Amino acid sequence: MTHRAVREPAALAKAPTGITGLDVMLQGGIPRGRITLIQGASGAGKTVLALQTLANAARDQHEPGIFVAFEEQSSMVMENAASFNWKLNKQAGKQLFFLNAQPPVAALQSGGFDLGGMLAALDVIIKKNGAQRVVFDAIDVVLALLSDPVAERRELYRLRDWIHSRAITAILTSKLSATGRPSERSEFIQFMVDCGLTLAHRVETGVSQRNVRITKYRGTAFRENESPYVISATGIDVSSIPDRRTGLATVSNERLSSGSARLDTMLGGGFYQGAGILLTGAPGTSKTTLASAFAEAACQRKARTLYITFDSAVPELVRNMKSVGIHLDRHVSGGRGTGYLRMEAAQSLMGSAETQLQTIQAHALAHGAQCLVIDPVSALTRGGNEELAESVASRLIDWTKFNGMTLLCTSLLGEAAASVENSPLRISTLADTWLHLSYQIRGGERNRALTIVKSRGTAHSNQVRELILSHEGVTLADAYSAGGEVLIGTLRWERERAEAESRHRVEKDDRVRLQLLVSEQAQLAAQMAALQSLLEAKGEQVAQLQEVRTHRVAETAKHRSGVKRRRSADPVPAAPRVASR
Amino acid sequence: MKESSSTYRFRLYVTGNAHNSRRAIANLSQLCDLHLADRHHIEIVDLSREPERALSDEVYLTPTLIKLAPGPKAQVIGSLHNMSELLDLLELERKS
Numbered sequence: 001m002t003h004r005a006v007r008e009p010a011a012l013a014k015a016p017t018g019i020t021g022l023d024v025m026l027q028g029g030i031p032r033g034r035i036t037l038i039q040g041a042s043g044a045g046k047t048v049l050a051l052q053t054l055a056n057a058a059r060d061q062h063e064p065g066i067f068v069a070f071e072e073q074s075s076m077v078m079e080n081a082a083s084f085n086w087k088l089n090k091q092a093g094k095q096l097f098f099l100n101a102q103p104p105v106a107a108l109q110s111g112g113f114d115l116g117g118m119l120a121a122l123d124v125i126i127k128k129n130g131a132q133r134v135v136f137d138a139i140d141v142v143l144a145l146l147s148d149p150v151a152e153r154r155e156l157y158r159l160r161d162w163i164h165s166r167a168i169t170a171i172l173t174s175k176l177s178a179t180g181r182p183s184e185r186s187e188f189i190q191f192m193v194d195c196g197l198t199l200a201h202r203v204e205t206g207v208s209q210r211n212v213r214i215t216k217y218r219g220t221a222f223r224e225n226e227s228p229y230v231i232s233a234t235g236i237d238v239s240s241i242p243d244r245r246t247g248l249a250t251v252s253n254e255r256l257s258s259g260s261a262r263l264d265t266m267l268g269g270g271f272y273q274g275a276g277i278l279l280t281g282a283p284g285t286s287k288t289t290l291a292s293a294f295a296e297a298a299c300q301r302k303a304r305t306l307y308i309t310f311d312s313a314v315p316e317l318v319r320n321m322k323s324v325g326i327h328l329d330r331h332v333s334g335g336r337g338t339g340y341l342r343m344e345a346a347q348s349l350m351g352s353a354e355t356q357l358q359t360i361q362a363h364a365l366a367h368g369a370q371c372l373v374i375d376p377v378s379a380l381t382r383g384g385n386e387e388l389a390e391s392v393a394s395r396l397i398d399w400t401k402f403n404g405m406t407l408l409c410t411s412l413l414g415e416a417a418a419s420v421e422n423s424p425l426r427i428s429t430l431a432d433t434w435l436h437l438s439y440q441i442r443g444g445e446r447n448r449a450l451t452i453v454k455s456r457g458t459a460h461s462n463q464v465r466e467l468i469l470s471h472e473g474v475t476l477a478d479a480y481s482a483g484g485e486v487l488i489g490t491l492r493w494e495r496e497r498a499e500a501e502s503r504h505r506v507e508k509d510d511r512v513r514l515q516l517l518v519s520e521q522a523q524l525a526a527q528m529a530a531l532q533s534l535l536e537a538k539g540e541q542v543a544q545l546q547e548v549r550t551h552r553v554a555e556t557a558k559h560r561s562g563v564k565r566r567r568s569a570d571p572v573p574a575a576p577r578v579a580s581r
Numbered sequence: 582m583k584e585s586s587s588t589y590r591f592r593l594y595v596t597g598n599a600h601n602s603r604r605a606i607a608n609l610s611q612l613c614d615l616h617l618a619d620r621h622h623i624e625i626v627d628l629s630r631e632p633e634r635a636l637s638d639e640v641y642l643t644p645t646l647i648k649l650a651p652g653p654k655a656q657v658i659g660s661l662h663n664m665s666e667l668l669d670l671l672e673l674e675r676k677s
Contacts (some may be wrong), residue, residue, distance in 0.1 A: 101641040104656055108670045111604070111660030118597030118641035120632035142642070145658075 014217050015063075015133070015169045018056025019049075021238030025214055025223045031194045033167035034218075035160060039176045039186060040199030044210070045231050046173040048084070049199070050064060050135040052235040053079065053171065054096060055086045056164040057133055064095040064131040070102055071138035084235045092427060097125050112151050115142070119162050126166065140174040143185060152185060156192055194218045200226070209352050212238055216392070228354040237358055239395060246523060256301070256371075256406055259293025259326075262476035263435075266461040271433055275456075276397040279376075281437030285448055286467055286474070287410040288312075290437070292321045292328060292375050293410050295475050298371040299331035299340040306369040307343045308360055310379035314343045325473035327380065333367075342367040346379070349580045352379040353392040370402055377409035397430050432456040437467065447489035450476060466492065588611070589621040590649040594640045597629035601660040605644035608661040616668065 014028035024030050030036040030053070038046045054065040054263040069077050077098060101118050103109075125131060136159070137298045143152045176182065176198070182190070190196055190288050194279055201208065202527040211226040229238040255270035264270040271277055276293075281287050288311075300307045307328075309317055318328045331341035344363055347357060357380075364372055374396070380389040400407040409431075424538075448467040452460045465476040466489070477492070593609055595602035606625065614619040617661060628635045628643060648655040648671055661667050 074674055099641075103642060107645075107656040107658050110659045110666055110670060111608075111662035112601045113642045113644060113659045114596070114601055115626045115642065116599050116601055116602070117594060117635045117643040117645070120596060120628045121635035124632045124636055341630070352597060 007133070014220075015057065017053040019052065019238055021227060022212065022228070022236075023214070025227055025238065026195075027220065027222055030169065030171070031218070031220075031262035032169050033164070034194040035163055035170045035172060035192070036195040036197065037189055037193040038171060038173045038199065039190070039215075040173075040309060041176050041201060044199035044201045045229075045236055046079065046199060047072065047137050047354065048080065049154075049197075050137055050171045050173050051081055052084070052086065054133055054135055055081060059086065060093040062095065062099070063133055064129040065133040065135070066097045066099060066131045067068045067127075067135045067137065068099045068101050068122070068127055069137050070142045071177065072102075083556075085233050086235060087520060089414070093266060095129065097131065101124070101142070103142075111234065112148065115155055115158060117392060119158070122162075123166075126168075129172060131168070133171075134163070135171045135173070137173050138175065138221070139172045139189070144484070149184060153188060153335045155356070156189065160192055165370070175552065190215065199229075209354060218509075230355050230358050232358065232362075239357065240378075251406070252312060254303070256303075257294075257297040257519055259290070259295075260474045260476060262465065263450070263474075266463075266465065266476070267433070267455055268459040271406060272457065273406055273410075274404050275406055275432040276400065276430060276432045277406070278431035279435050279437070280407065281412075282439060284467060285437035285439065287412075287437060288317070288375055289321065289469060289474060290322055290435070290467075291375050291408055291410050292317070292326045295341060295371065295373050296321075296326050296328060296331065298406075299328075299338060302338075302340060303370040304368050305331075305341050305371040305373065306367050307341060307361070307366050307373045307375070308346055309343065309375050310346050311376065312345070314345050322468045323471070325471050353389045356380060357392045357396055360396070364400075364403075364405065371406045372408070374407070374409045377411050378411045394430050413453060433458075442489070442491060445489040445491075528576050587618050587620055587651065589651065590624075591621065592624045592626060592647045592649060594626045594628055594634070594638070594643055594645045594647075596626060596643045599643065602644045604660040604662065605646065608664065608667070609646065612661070612664055612667060615664075 014022050014026070014030065014031035015032040016029035019025070019029050040046045051067060054067055056219065057063040058065055067077060072080075081096075099118075099121065100313065111112070122134065139159075145151050146155065153573050162168075172189065172193065174186055176186060193216075193218045198213050198215050200211045200213070203209070210229050210231070212229050213226045214222045214224065227238055229236055231237075252273040254273040255264075255267075257264050257270045257272050258267065271294075279287050279290055289311075291307075295305050295307050312320070314332075321328050328341060328343070329337060331337045331339070333339040333342045342363065346359070360372075360374070363369075377393055377396075380392055396409075397407060403550055431454075433455040438449050438451070440449050441447075448469075450465045450467045452462070464476065465479075467476045468477055587667075589598050591613075592611065593605060594604060609623060613623065624638075626634050626638075629641070640647075644660060646657045646661060648657075652672070654672060657667065657670055
């Protein structure tokens with residue numbers, strides 16, 4: 001007796017859709033040799049999505065495919081394909097077969113029918129072109145003609161058996177009612193398929209928002225959350241959230257200049273490459289100027305930079321920056337400049353935050369940007385709800401990090417909010433470096449002040465600096481701290497001048513005193529020299545005198561002994577010695 | 582069987598032994614026998630044997646009946662289960 005070992009099911013083969021974000025959600029693609037359902041209300045983009053996967057497979061994997069149209073005319077479907085920029089070459093185009101299975105408009109119906117003729121026709125095509133993928137577009141339309149739930153199920157089972165026996169990777173598309181309540185039909189299809197995608201199209205506060213969600217996927221893990229998508233010139237683009245644990249680009253230790261030498265010093269060398277930088281402040285606090293200085297510095301390093309401006313037109317911005325010594329015109333592409341800088345004006349009311357994110361990403365990739373400036377990122381909240389804008393902003397940071405780009409976002413803060421330094425978008429927590437600009441009103445002046453709220457991974461100054469704009473650009477000045485108060489503007493200047501004056505006075509006094517001392521010293525030295533020579537002269541006199549005296553004593557003694565000898569006297573003791581000096 | 586201008590010419594596309602196909606053949610034969618005795622011609626195309634015909638004739642739902650003559654072409658999809666309805670659809674005169 002033999003036991004048949006329970007076979008481990010082979011890893012589910014997946015067929016990529018070729019839509020990056022969707023393949024991330026599906027963790028590889030749709031099930032190969034199985035059935036995937038795309039549901040959605042009309043206008044959600046079901047047909048485009050299905051056709052796009054077919055076109056991608058033909059182009060990227062040389063997998064021939066068949067598109068079976070039950071609703072639109074084949075020619076119209078093909079026109080759709082041509083209007084999208086899918087770069088289908090002739091070869092790939094030949095691998096796609098369009099089958100118009102729509103019943104003729106004039107056809108009448110009497111009684112039940114089946115899809116047998118269509119399946120027979122598909123077998124013929126598959127034999128010819130070796131198709132591995134088939135899309136059945138608007139399967140619900142043909143099923144509705146049956147007007148019999150039992151017959152509908154029978155045909156669906158027939159279709160499923162046909163697909164499975166030929167190991168075809170199939171996609172069915174089916175309409176969902178606008179109310180969102182699933183019909184008996186859609187529930188059954190959902191039950192029968194191996195993988196289900198639902199496209200939702202909502203309009204929130206006047207802004208169109210599209211989301212795709214995986215409703216089921218037999219035998220594999222998948223991301224359950226909704227993901228936004230847009231329909232653009234290149235078809236459907238699903239936003240993908242790179243995995244934060246593994247997806248990040250290599251961390252860089254390189255520092256980039258902020259465009260202001262003083263600010264670089266405050267930041268301990270500049271921004272990190274690949275950092276997310278947030279620049280907040282009230283209107284008119286020079287956010288744009290600082291952002292432009294950063295962009296200019298990047299271009300001077302020959303780093304390709306994309307500048308997205310929501311608030312002003314590009315020529316206007318370039319002119320304004322020129323007045324403060326920032327020459328964006330030298331780098332802007334399209335002109336006579338170096339071409340490192342690409343500037344795009346975005347209308348903040350055009351499209352949802354999602355669409356804008358995709359547009360920004362497309363521009364950045366097209367330009368090969370290493371640095372990205374969004375001025376201001378808070379414009380994203382204007383079109384649509386804040387929740388979405390927040391998710392978009394955080395995905396923007398993730399995306400730039402993933403691509404190793406340095407991102408600088410400015411963000412508008414109301415005057416009232418400025419004091420509490422709260423950022424309207426949560427990105428302040430995601431940002432690596434957060435600079436805040438504010439006004440200080442004192443002594444009848446409004447002056448700009450800059451603080452570093454945070455800067456991850458860098459030692460940074462905790463002092464407030466005054467920001468000064470001049471023809472030479474942006475400079476930072478030390479704020480004067482006096483008696484626990486920070487003085488800037490004229491007050492700082494006055495204080496600085498007073499300080500300088502008193503320093504000058506003290507300096508002068510010291511110089512005079514020093515001169516005096518030096519001359520006194522010289523005088524003393526001269527006196528000392530004179531005395532020294534006097535001393536030496538005295539010494540000589542003493543020596544001379546002693547010599548004379550010694551000689552005389554000796555002479556006297558000789559004379560006396562001579563007299564004694566002559567008189568024969570007895571000897572006398574020697575006379576006591578005279579100390580010299 | 583003599584073919585004249587008044588002869589009804591039909592082509593019926595079926596797939597093998599499928600239930601609806603068998604019923605369509607039976608229903609059409611019955612209708613012709615009752616109403617078009619000696620003035621009809623039926624061509625049956627079995628797409629399971631001649632699948633290329635589905636592509637060339639663009640017939641994908643089976644059974645499909647095409648009235649080729651007389652008059653304009655007419656197409657009916659389905660098992661043709663309702664005879665009086667079919668007569669109306671084909672604009673056939675009813676045998677009183």
